[in-house]
Amino acid sequence: MAKIRIAADVFFLDRASKRPLQTQIRETVIASILSKQAMPGALMPSSRRLSQHLGVARMTVTLAYQELVDQGYLETQSRSGYLVADTGAIPRLPVGDAIEAIGNSDVWKDVLSENLTSRRRISKPKDWRSLPYPFVYGEMDSTIFKHSDWRECARQAMGKRDFDLMASNDATDDPLLVNYVLSRMLPRRGIAAHPDQVLITVGAQNAIWLVVELLTRGPLRAVCENPGYPDTLQALRWCGADVTTVDVDEHGLPPEKIPKGTQAVFVTPSHHAPTGATMSRARRIELLEQAQAQDFVVIEDDYEFEMSFIEPPSPALKAIDKDQRVLYAGSFSKALFPGLRLGYLVGPAPVIAEARELRSMMLRHPPGQLQRTAAYFLAQGHYDLLIRDMRREFAKRRTALIAALEETELEMAGAARFGGTSLWIKAPDGIDTEILARDLLADGVVIEPGAPFFSGTDHPKQFVRLGYSSIPVDRIAEGVRRISHRVGRG
Incomplete structure (x- = not known):
């Protein structure tokens, strides 16, 4: 036949x-x-x-x-x-037998408690990499990252001994990665801790979410910064917390403005998001003294301390926490690449034990092979060399961005004193940066409107965060010129 x-x-x-x-x-x-x-x-x-x-x-x-x-x-x-082949071992899926949906159903509308898709968020166009002037925050620069080094560490992590260990259902936090956090990352921030005080998370955002979930099992009165990272505020509100926002100044969150009865304060003291303001040591001490006097806890998001190319960053708030009231969230993703999604949470052992159990119910643990690959990348010195190269390159880009802005009507409203990867910019009065951002896409420019960082509905519209980790130094001046041209036309 x-x-x-x-x-x-x-x-x-x-x-x-x-x-x-x-x-x-x-x-x-x-x-x-x-x-x-x-x-x-x-x-x-x-x-x-x-x-x-x-x-x-x-x-x-x-x-x-x-x-x-x-x-x-x-x-x-x-x-x-x-x-x-006709082995009988290959399942074959039917074609054309899928059940056709009858139509839109309202069955879920009374079950879902809130429409999260309408929440305020920091967004960027999906094709931003194809545009020539991307002032995008929080993205890696592939020209700096050593892909071959990461690939070699991934190859090592796939060796039989490592694979058997990290592929086990019993695997939790990679001891090599935890050891690096304890011996290298935390000492750089002035923090001493033990293994049972560290939890590996799926990024710093996951660490913050775990804390929010733990704290909101009962009624919680919380404080967030304004402006501030929108996902923290929205996570608290989603979980039922009564949240008050406190306006920051050039030195960060003023402790004296924290309302009586507060139970938890969420802060970015070393590098305020998004203005870059650094909380002074005196203010940090005051915050901790108030925490003890008013009996509240502090959640510290230390998301970008590695990008210190001007001066060393201030010691972490956790470093001067004698009363064990601070939970500290850190991340590898900002320095390596955002898709890595690895971070860590540091705090008292009983709290970390609870967070570990909660994480186990949510996702068990971060992928073991990814943890081991990152551990090798860190332990073998690749991470430190990457940080060195990033600091050198970002120092050039920051200088170029500041110089370009001086020729415009745009005002630098905030920047991290120690370095960082972005500037907080104020456009002239009457400029809506959300409209500006949409118009600039036609010019090949991507900017990040500042409105999502503010709480409430009556918020300033003339702020923008300009990231410089994703744009080559030789394109910064022209990118700023195009922004300024649009602002002038507005």
């Missing part, structure tokens, strides 16, 4: 994708097999025919076919080429 030959036009490649062509060929063949387009015993297109159809080298198709043979999806037959 003649075998059915599969037509080459069943398969396709995504030319816009940067993924390897050989990988795409394997995936499109597998998809056709699992969806029953390619049935067992059917002949695949010859490597010559498929390479002509896809416009790739014949060897690329041959290598993809051979790997599919090794995986058991295809098999070879003398003089017949490649056939779809």
Whole structure:
């Protein structure tokens, strides 16, 4: 009986994708097999025919076919080429049998307690990397990050001994990563801690969320900064806290303005988000004294202390916390890359034990292999060299940005004294930076409007945060010129 030959036009490649062509060929063949387009015993297109159809080298198709043979999806037959395997081990999914939705249902509207999709958020266009002047905050610079070093650490983490250990269901916090936090990260901030006082989290934001969840099991009266990081404020309100915001000044949050009866204060004392203001030592001491006198706790978000290229950052609030009232959240993501999503929470052992149990119910633990890869990257000195290179490059970009701004009507309203990766900017009165941001996209410029950082509805609209970690130094002046041109037209 003649075998059915599969037509080459069943398969396709995504030319816009940067993924390897050989990988795409394997995936499109597998998809056709699992969806029953390619049935067992059917002949695949010859490597010559498929390479002509896809416009790739014949060897690329041959290598993809051979790997599919090794995986058991295809098999070879003398003089017949490649056939779809009939092993019985490959599940095949039905095509066209999906249940069609009848229509929009209101069944969930009475179950969901709030529409989170409408919350105020810091956002940027998805295609910001394709634009020439991205003043985007919190993104890595791929020209500085050493991909080969990270890849080598990932290879080491996939060694059998490490893999067996970190792939276990019993794996929690990687002891190598915890040890680095204890021996290198925390001492840089003046903090001493023990292993049972540290919890690895899925970024600093996850650490803050765990704390919010723990604190709001009962009624909670909390204080946040204004302006401040919007996700912290919204997480507290989402969890039912009674939140008061306190306006910051050039020295950060004024402790004397914290209302009586407050139970928890959320602060960014070393580098206020978003203005960059640093809380003075005297004010920190006053905050801790009030915490003891009024019996409240403090949650310190120390998200960017590594970017100190002008002067050393002030010691962490946690470093002078003698009464164990401060929970400290730190992150690797800002210095490495945001998609890493690794951070840590430091506090009294009983609190960390509770946070560990809560984390276990939410996500068990951060991925073990990712923790081990990061631990190797840190322990082998790659992280320290990366920080050195970032500080040098960001110092140049900050200088260039400040110089460019001096030629405009834009006013620098805040900046981290020790360095950082952004400036807080005030546009002339009457400028709405959310409208400005939309208009600037046509000029290839991405900026971050400041409105989401303020609480309430009657908030200033003329502020903007300009990040310089994502824009090359030689594009900063032109980017600022384009912003200034739009402001002048406004």
